[in-house]
Amino acid sequence: MNTTFAEIITIGDEILYGQITDTNSQWISAELDKIGVKTIRKSSVGDDETQILDILKEASQRASIILITGGLGPTKDDITKKTLAKYFGANLVIHEPALQKIEELFRERNIPILESNRQQAAIPDNATYITNRSGTAPGMWFEHEGSVFVSMPGVPHEMKVLMIEEVIPRIHSFFSTPIIHHRMIKTFGKGESLLADIIKDWEDNLPENIKLAYLPHYGHVRLRLTGIGQDEATIKQQIADEEAKVTPLIHKYIYGYDNDTLEENLGKLLVEKGKTIATAESCTGGFLAHLFTKIPGSSRYLLGGIVAYSNEIKMSRLGVKEETLKAHGAVSEQTIREMAENVRERFGTDIGVASSGVAGPGGGSEEKPVGTVWIAYADENGTYSKKLMLTPDRQLNIEITANVILDLVRKKQQGLIQ
Amino acid sequence: MNTTFAEIITIGDEILYGQITDTNSQWISAELDKIGVKTIRKSSVGDDETQILDILKEASQRASIILITGGLGPTKDDITKKTLAKYFGANLVIHEPALQKIEELFRERNIPILESNRQQAAIPDNATYITNRSGTAPGMWFEHEGSVFVSMPGVPHEMKVLMIEEVIPRIHSFFSTPIIHHRMIKTFGKGESLLADIIKDWEDNLPENIKLAYLPHYGHVRLRLTGIGQDEATIKQQIADEEAKVTPLIHKYIYGYDNDTLEENLGKLLVEKGKTIATAESCTGGFLAHLFTKIPGSSRYLLGGIVAYSNEIKMSRLGVKEETLKAHGAVSEQTIREMAENVRERFGTDIGVASSGVAGPGGGSEEKPVGTVWIAYADENGTYSKKLMLTPDRQLNIEITANVILDLVRKKQQGLIQ
Numbered sequence: 011m012n013t014t015f016a017e018i019i020t021i022g023d024e025i026l027y028g029q030i031t032d033t034n035s036q037w038i039s040a041e042l043d044k045i046g047v048k049t050i051r052k053s054s055v056g057d058d059e060t061q062i063l064d065i066l067k068e069a070s071q072r073a074s075i076i077l078i079t080g081g082l083g084p085t086k087d088d089i090t091k092k093t094l095a096k097y098f099g100a101n102l103v104i105h106e107p108a109l110q111k112i113e114e115l116f117r118e119r120n121i122p123i124l125e126s127n128r129q130q131a132a133i134p135d136n137a138t139y140i141t142n143r144s145g146t147a148p149g150m151w152f153e154h155e156g157s158v159f160v161s162m163p164g165v166p167h168e169m170k171v172l173m174i175e176e177v178i179p180r181i182h183s184f185f186s187t188p189i190i191h192h193r194m195i196k197t198f199g200k201g202e203s204l205l206a207d208i209i210k211d212w213e214d215n216l217p218e219n220i221k222l223a224y225l226p227h228y229g230h231v232r233l234r235l236t237g238i239g240q241d242e243a244t245i246k247q248q249i250a251d252e253e254a255k256v257t258p259l260i261h262k263y264i265y266g267y268d269n270d271t272l273e274e275n276l277g278k279l280l281v282e283k284g285k286t287i288a289t290a291e292s293c294t295g296g297f298l299a300h301l302f303t304k305i306p307g308s309s310r311y312l313l314g315g316i317v318a319y320s321n322e323i324k325m326s327r328l329g330v331k332e333e334t335l336k337a338h339g340a341v342s343e344q345t346i347r348e349m350a351e352n353v354r355e356r357f358g359t360d361i362g363v364a365s366s367g368v369a370g371p372g373g374g375s376e377e378k379p380v381g382t383v384w385i386a387y388a389d390e391n392g393t394y395s396k397k398l399m400l401t402p403d404r405q406l407n408i409e410i411t412a413n414v415i416l417d418l419v420r421k422k423q424q425g426l427i428q
Numbered sequence: 429m430n431t432t433f434a435e436i437i438t439i440g441d442e443i444l445y446g447q448i449t450d451t452n453s454q455w456i457s458a459e460l461d462k463i464g465v466k467t468i469r470k471s472s473v474g475d476d477e478t479q480i481l482d483i484l485k486e487a488s489q490r491a492s493i494i495l496i497t498g499g500l501g502p503t504k505d506d507i508t509k510k511t512l513a514k515y516f517g518a519n520l521v522i523h524e525p526a527l528q529k530i531e532e533l534f535r536e537r538n539i540p541i542l543e544s545n546r547q548q549a550a551i552p553d554n555a556t557y558i559t560n561r562s563g564t565a566p567g568m569w570f571e572h573e574g575s576v577f578v579s580m581p582g583v584p585h586e587m588k589v590l591m592i593e594e595v596i597p598r599i600h601s602f603f604s605t606p607i608i609h610h611r612m613i614k615t616f617g618k619g620e621s622l623l624a625d626i627i628k629d630w631e632d633n634l635p636e637n638i639k640l641a642y643l644p645h646y647g648h649v650r651l652r653l654t655g656i657g658q659d660e661a662t663i664k665q666q667i668a669d670e671e672a673k674v675t676p677l678i679h680k681y682i683y684g685y686d687n688d689t690l691e692e693n694l695g696k697l698l699v700e701k702g703k704t705i706a707t708a709e710s711c712t713g714g715f716l717a718h719l720f721t722k723i724p725g726s727s728r729y730l731l732g733g734i735v736a737y738s739n740e741i742k743m744s745r746l747g748v749k750e751e752t753l754k755a756h757g758a759v760s761e762q763t764i765r766e767m768a769e770n771v772r773e774r775f776g777t778d779i780g781v782a783s784s785g786v787a788g789p790g791g792g793s794e795e796k797p798v799g800t801v802w803i804a805y806a807d808e809n810g811t812y813s814k815k816l817m818l819t820p821d822r823q824l825n826i827e828i829t830a831n832v833i834l835d836l837v838r839k840k841q842q843g844l845i846q
Contacts, residue, residue: 024643026467027610028458029652031451035472040446049444050479054453054470057641061468068486119817124621144821165644167824225447289714289735295721296707296714299735303713306789306822314741316734317707317717323732323775357741371724404724 014185016042017069018052021062021080021090022164025054034079034169041173045182046190046238047075057081062093070157075181080164082130082147091133091150094161098154100134105148108139112146137161140176144168149176158184188238191245193253195233196270197263198417202226205233205260212256220248229410230272231263262426265417272413273301276420280311283423288357289315290328290349292340293367293383298412313359318349328352341366341378347393350386361422362388363415367398369407383411387418394418394427431656432603434460435487436470439480439498439508440582443472452497452587459591463600464608465493475499480511488575493599498582500548500565509551509568512579516572518552523566526557530564555579558594562586567594576602606656609663611671613651614688615681616835620644623651623678630674637663638670647828648690649681680844683835690831691719694838698729701841706775707733708746708767710758711785711801716830731777736767746770759784759796765811768804779840780806781833785816787825801829805836812836812845 018035025032032054039049050073055061062081069076081090095102109131116123130146133139140149140160147163149172160177162169181187197205202224206213213222219239225232235252237245257264266275280287289299295317302312316328321340324330329352330345338344346366354362367383374380381400386393398414400407421427436453443450450472457467468491473479480499487494499508513520527549534541548564551557558567558578565581567590578595580587615623620642624631631640637657643650653670655663675682684693698705707717713735720730734746739758742748747770748763756762764784772780785801792798799818804811816832818825839845 023641024652025454026457026470027461027654028454028456028467029612029643031449031454033449036443036446036449038446039444043445049446050474051483052444052450052470052472056468065469121619121622124625126621126624144819167821223447291714291717295726295730296709296717296733296735297721299709299714300712300718300826303715303735303737304823304826308713309737312713312735313738314735314745315714315737316745317714317721317730317732319721319727319733320731327732327734327775357745405722408718408722 012186014047014075014187015050015073016047016075016077017073018049019065019069019076019078020052020054020164021057021078022054023056023058025080026056034164034166037166037170038077038079038173041178042075042077044190044192045178046187047181047185057089059089059093059096062090063097066094066097066159070155070159074157074185076157076159077177078159078161079169082161082163090161094137094150094152094159095134098134098136098152100136102132103135104128104131105133105139106131108133108148111141115146140172142168142172143175144171151177151180189240189242189245191237191242191249192268193235193249194268195235195253195256195260195264196266196268196272197231197233197260198229198265198272198413200231200260200263202231205231205263209256209259212252212259216252217248219245220252228406229413262421265420272416272420274305276416276423277302277305277308277311279420279423281307285361285423286311286313286359287361287363287419288313288353288359290353290362290364291315291317292319292324292349292365293369294365294408294412294415295319295369297408298363298365298415301412301416313357315357316353324349329356339378341368341382341384343384343395343397346384346386347388347395350388350395351393354388360389361419363419364388365411365415367400367407367411370402370404381407383407385411385415385418387415387422389422394422431606432465432493433468433491434465434493434495435491436467437483437487437494437496438470438472438582439475439496440472441474443498444474452582452584455584455588456495456497456591459596460493460495461608461610463596464606465599465603466608475507477507477511477514480508481515484512484515484577488573488577492575492603494575494577495595496577496579497587500579500581508579512555512568512570512577513552516552516554516570518554520550521553522546522549523551523557524549526551526566529559533564558590560586560590561593562589569595569598607658607660607663609655609660609667610686611653611667612686613653613671613674613678613682614684614690615649615651615678616647616683616690616831618649618678618681620649623649623681627674627677630670630677634670635666638666646824647831680839683838690834690838692723694834694841695720695723695726695729697838697841699725703779703841704729704731704777705779705781705837706731706771706777708771708780708782709733709735710737710742710767710783711787712783712826712830712833713737713787715826716781716783716833719830719834731775733775734771742767747774757796759786759800759802761802761813761815764802764804765806765813768806768813769811772806778807779837781837782806783829783833785818785825785829788820788822799825801825803829803833803836805833805840807840812840 137150145168152159299315318324349364370380383398386395555568563586570577717733736742767782788798801816804813
């Protein structure tokens with residue numbers, strides 16, 4: 011079985027000059043990895059014909075799949091398409107269905123169409139046009155001297171839709187790739203090394219064709235099992251067997267699998283149990299409510315919430331007692347419990363959750379340094395509260411706190427915390 | 429004056445397979461840009477001798493500065509140092525001050541030192557050792573056939589300290605660099621092609637040593653002016669002159685410059701005017717409040733907000749009239765105006781803003797398809813409301829709506845909308 015090699019090229023002066031971080035190449039290589047295509051190099055070059063021609067030539071000597079993003083917008087600094095035409099000795103011609111799509115999009119949005127927008131429908135005459143559902147820049151598929159070249163827009167969400175819906179299936183059917191099967195076990199609340207310690211014996215005894223990777227991110231650790239082999243059914247069974255062995259060891263940290271997210275699975279759990287919830291946020295400032303409401307259909311369980319940023323609002327809109335705030339401060343067990351209990355009562359929900367903390371960078375004291383956060387959960391059985399000691403970083407503190415609260419609701423609903 | 433060219437090489441299988449996003453190369457190129465060194469290519473290769481040897485050779489033919497990160501840790505997959513020795517035909521020898529530093533660090537931390545840790549003090553005998561203050565992996569400076577090679581650890585905070593304190597000053601004293609000056613003009617609310625159309629004549633008449641780039645992102649378009657030349661004062665003046673010419677053409681879309689963000693500048697504006705604000709969110713579900721509260725010090729103007737996701741909460745917690753909801757629905761001009769006005773009144777703020785829309789993917793109708801969003805702004809002078817027709821994508825609709833509201837508050841405060 012031969013390995014198929016890929017190279018990823020991201021084009022744009024803004025990448026070279028460090029004005030944006032290229033996240034496309036990370037995402038693309040992770041997708042290629044899932045289908046057994048090995049990325050052997052990633053390169054970024056500027057909006058410059060010579061630089062682009064050079065890298066195309068070099069990449070085609072090393073890899074049989076060359077994936078390119080960027081440089082397809084309507085303004086004149088976008089030269090990828092012209093350079094591709096030159097590289098392949100092709101002519102740029104207007105692709106009629108592409109033009110129709112662009113014209114339609116502008117009609118729908120009721121914006122005047124410009125010649126530069128029309129020119130986006132011009133593609134090299136050796137290219138297979140790939141529809142970009144979410145924008146006006148076309149995707150293009152080229153076959154040239156045994157290699158495949160794919161050019162995609164640099165806007166991440168446009169590129170991702172194009173990759174998933176069009177490019178990956180085409181690569182699948184064009185190249186013969188080995189059978190690879192992945193299973194992602196998603197955990198929260200236990201650090202990478204502690205998890206590794208718990209499952210060490212199991213990990214040491216994994217079959218040779220099954221690999222384990224730890225992918226940590228902000229309190230989450232994803233465990234990825236990857237099996238490689240000849241026969242799909244056999245690999246899937248092997249992975250299912252290993253999953254069955256490891257699950258009992260880390261059961262309470264697992265919130266989902268594969269593409270599951272904590273917020274999505276929690277949503278399903280709340281729907282299943284017929285529970286409603288309301289949020290009272292101080293330090294998370296709306297981000298917790300956002301994690302709930304980003305999920306389609308979340309209105310079935312998240313009825314609403316309050317961002318009570320000032321003490322006045324904590325009192326007037328959330329009914330926290332003045333004595334409580336005076337005696338204990340906003341970042342305290344007493345305040346957080348009132349916040350969770352009161353939002354539950356005022357919004358008429360089954361569950362109320364709350365956050366209050368010193369997110370930073372300012373506002374810390376010796377007693378309550380930056381990163382001190384209180385969270386609480388209230389339901390008909392009573393109120394649970396907990397103190398967290400987090401980081402010096404504001405954004406991290408906001409994200410971790412919101413995720414810890416989601417995971418707390420999950421554990422409460424699953425009976426893992428009394 | 430000759431331009432000094434640099435290449436950045438990041439080494440690591442974890443980058444190639446998409447398990448981490450490489451942020452080092454973005455940061456390094458931004459630093460190089462500040463001292464007039466032009467990055468002409470960025471490459472990522474795996475922990476593989478052949479791949480590393482190849483890229484070193486290629487890079488040295490294009491650039492006179494080659495900056496390398498990664499592959500210096502104590503584990504066996506880190507082979508950068510050995511490969512560098514091979515590339516230069518040098519021998520690895522223990523560097524005594526480096527060894528002392530490592531032994532000291534382990535003594536301080538009270539951890540037993542392993543042979544693999546001692547070997548971190550071995551460097552190629554043609555290298556100048558650069559002290560790494562924050563870790564055990566050494567920095568190394570090589571001069572070879574007219575090029576400079578620098579090898580640095582991959583851990584971002586270690587690399588950054590090394591770059592700032594050691595590498596940048598050395599590059600400064602080694603190379604004579606051209607003068608480069610950037611100016612970023614940040615706009616919101618007008619698409620890339622429409623902006624390009626408005627400023628076409630100006631753009632066509634830019635001096636040859638000044639380049640313009642459009643960097644669009646979710647309703648934002650950043651215009652980047654880059655000037656290259658002999659004399660700093662002259663270039664800065666040229667760019668200031670061009671900025672003065674283009675500003676009147678696009679004045680009302682400009683919210684800031686360089687590293688400014690919309691939410692940060694809006695915050696400054698509100699502080700300056702002594703205004704307070706409260707949010708009433710339906711379709712943005714907390715994300716708008718989050719954009720305010722992610723800014724340190726935002727408690728000076730954002731007193732709080734309500735996420736009123738269900739109609740019941742819109743009535744009970746926000747005082748929207750039942751008749752209004754019955755007659756016009758939640759996504760309507762009448763409802764949005766009551767939301768903005770009521771949140772202002774109930775939270776006692778100068779300004780109230782509100783969002784209500786069909787974020788999608790479900791919930792659309794012929795009359796109100798997915799992407800239909802109403803926004804409103806209320807202050808002591810009255811209420812302004814507007815209908816937006818956005819996209820089929822939920823996350824995009826949330827982000828765009830929240831940003832449009834921020835920009836609306838800015839325009840109102842700057843007197844650009846009556």
